[in-house]
Amino acid sequence: MSAYFQPFLDRVRKQSDSPDPVSQGVPYFRRVSHSHGLSPTNESGRRHSAPAFAFSAKDSNQQQQHQHLPPKQAITLWGRMIGYMGSNEKRPTPLPPLQETHRWAESESESQSIDATHLALVTRKYGEISAVASRTSTSSRSSIVVIAHKTQYCPPIDRLYALKLSRPAPNQSSSDHHRARLEAQAALASAFRHPHIVNTLELLPLDKLGNILCLCMEYCAGGDLRTLLQVATTTRNPRVFSEANADCLFKQLLRGLVYLHNRVGVAHCDLAPENLLLTEKGRLKIGGFERAVVFRKTAAAHAVNVHGVVSLSTGRCGSILAYVSPEQYTGQEFDPRAADIWAAALIYVAMRTGGVKKLWSEATEKDRRFAAYVEDRKMESDNAILEEICNDRSQDVLYGMLSIDPAERPAAGEILASAWMQDVHCCIADASEGR
Template sequence: MSSFSQIDPLPNIKDVEVRDTIGQGSFAIVKKATLKNDDSLVFAIKFVHLHTCKKFGLDDNAIANEVLIHKKCSKHPNVIRLLNFSVSTNYLWLAMELAAGGDLFDKIEPDVGIPDQEVVQFYFQQLLNAVHYLHNECGVAHRDIKPENILLDNHGNMKLADFGLATVFKRQNGTYRNSIDVCGSPPYMAPDVLADGGYRSDVADIWSCGILLFVLLTGSTPWEEPSANDQWYVDFVENDGRILAGSWERLDIDTLSLIRGILKPKVSQRYSISKIQSHRWLQKKRVSFVDENYQCNNAEELFKRLTSNLKVSLSDDDYFRFNHDSLLMTQKTGDFDSENHYISNKITPLFSQQDEGFAVLKHDNLYKKYIPAATQNVCHPDPVINVSNFNDQKKWHMIMSQDPSSSQYKVSTEENFKPFSNNIYTRFYSVEDIEDILKVLENAIKTLNVSNCSSIVNEYANLIKLLGSAPIYPLSISIRTIDTRRLLLAGYLKIQQLDEDLKTVTFIRTKGDPLEWRRFFKKVTLLSREIVLQ
């Protein structure tokens, strides 16, 4: 299927130079852009294809609603700013602030979280400040607070993005309007959203903030959905939040007190934002790297403290443990039929466990649609350095030392790179032959139960015939699967050649939770350890 930008060319915008694609979704494409007379001013432009929107059931009012609400909510430093917008024949375009630092949650270890509590406090306080602004000054509830919509600027500050599900809950006379539609991501959704009779959308936002705090601290969500069909949630409610098993046992008493106050199933008992901000967990220690407006004033320190815990283990113990756990999971799954996999009447998963995923090899110059599709998911470029005078081993490690993601593999890295400048941490390096790389990746992907439409190795052989003498790089393996919470996860593995032998394999998410994408990356990398250069 062709991209809509190929069917209907993007409009020309006066005085604007439209550059690389940095995101694409079902009915929109995001481009990096600059002013023609000043290329130092970089921003993002989202082109919404109007005809495709209508095919997805979005009418003109729904499209206009996102724009008007986003414009209304663009005066806070922790919210992505809408700079300008207009409509052409086929597109609505929105010029927005560029979140150059990428996703916050792809810099957090799954099942670990951020060990540095000061960093957690910093991001949680910025989130609260943004949500308080939306609720109190704009009368708007976001209704889709989740990792995919938490971005970073080039100083490491949090930016709340995507107002596609936002609603105005406060009328001009100060009274509240209840929401009745079920929306949001199940793990982050409040139980009142699923209840009959409508809900206060601003109070539901506060619940989502509490789930995000739990994820920042532990690297996992406490449950898959807040319903009677989720045993973890049932146990939480029946014990009045006093659970000390699993990830909960890693939280200290002050943290538990705060999270239990936020995650009150009864709306009348749930903490307000002002009560959260006055809680002793947020008051006991002042964050050292913020200014008077609670914005980061030391990006280098924040970046180091945020990313120092990121590790990719390729050890024998982890390799054999993973294969053992995978075998047990396969045996366990075989004991249950599909009816035992609960699908709520209120929640329709984007991708059920019975659907097959896929992994397809493509050549970037032939298939242009395999590009990032997050709100603003900017890929960090591969490092470039003059290494002509070094032997192979030294040359490879000199190149890797310029990439901060190499520190995950115990490679010493330089400290002269710019923090929060599109640094991507889902990448490994290899000097193996491309045929061997593809074979190992194919086996790893199959082990993770991602079905192949056809053999990746065979597809590569067909591409060689098709391309003839043309360059074979870059290559992409498009991935579609489900994550550990039964939700859609999609992206692609981009293989590029840096040197005669040295290649990068970069995992770029296009849909789904960035924390789950990092989990997928680490599993594939562990299973592919024989081709990973350390």
């Protein structure tokens, strides 16, 4: 087992007897909800009430501040959407969360199984597994995200955590690369301290060989932006991503990028709606740092065992083709910060169109829509979708962010300081250190 886990058993045993062994800074949930229609129960069997999470604005043209309804008023827009999805989607009866987790671990190989002792130590610290949020599988690895519920009577604790369990695919000759990459991701992400970055706590092994790893993070009750886009499309509700709502979330995304690029010298390199999470109050948080690139030596960079400092990248970094910048297909070196700016612009377009209209499927010449966009920009012609969703100020900024030449794209701080963003009244106060 890697030296990364050497202090694990002793440390957790010591912490398990303390009143609150969990790292500070994790949200305290007295009223929680769960994406995907999940509603875990506490030890007494009582289900938690719906959240006060609502996207609404008095007047989107004036971009007024978002208003959250009091708990005793009518069901919020978010609650209605989740209810709609739950009542219209036919799902098979799920397995109990813990049983489903064990079945996931053993689904590809009988030699990969969760060790009961390791699992007991994790659940003692973060609570019992109460729900399964999602499962994903790629050619190199498989992962499952479960929700752990930590309750305690005295002192009172009622918190939720997201535990992402990962294991290498059975066709992989060695798990060393898988483990090394997750260790680097956990070490890097746990060094971030920002209100718009998902709080990563630690990486723990769940088997004796360290092949099944558990990344422990704060739980974001609002789910991910991709799910919200899907719900908005299904319900055909234009209020979800009105101009005011999209501007608010976009401004929060920029705050997180300014912190990453300017303060800690890290580029995300895989920005997409799947990696943007929302709290129950509507705060956007950037997660999913598996492909992050350290381009400048900072304190956060020292937290990762990187071989030198990477200033430029080569090859495709992003995993979602629709958000990958064109320079990543050239095989030449590129600035990873410019790739983040490109992806952020496309995320804004996805929000404003409700995920229905796409500028292109991938930024290559074989995509006809992208090829047409390149020709239009050479002729300084306007794009129909951007014309539809943008005002004069936002249009200029987005065209700059979507410049084919990455050197012409503005930095995150420049976008945040633009006249467009300065006039956006964000529903979340600016507690950012990176602005």
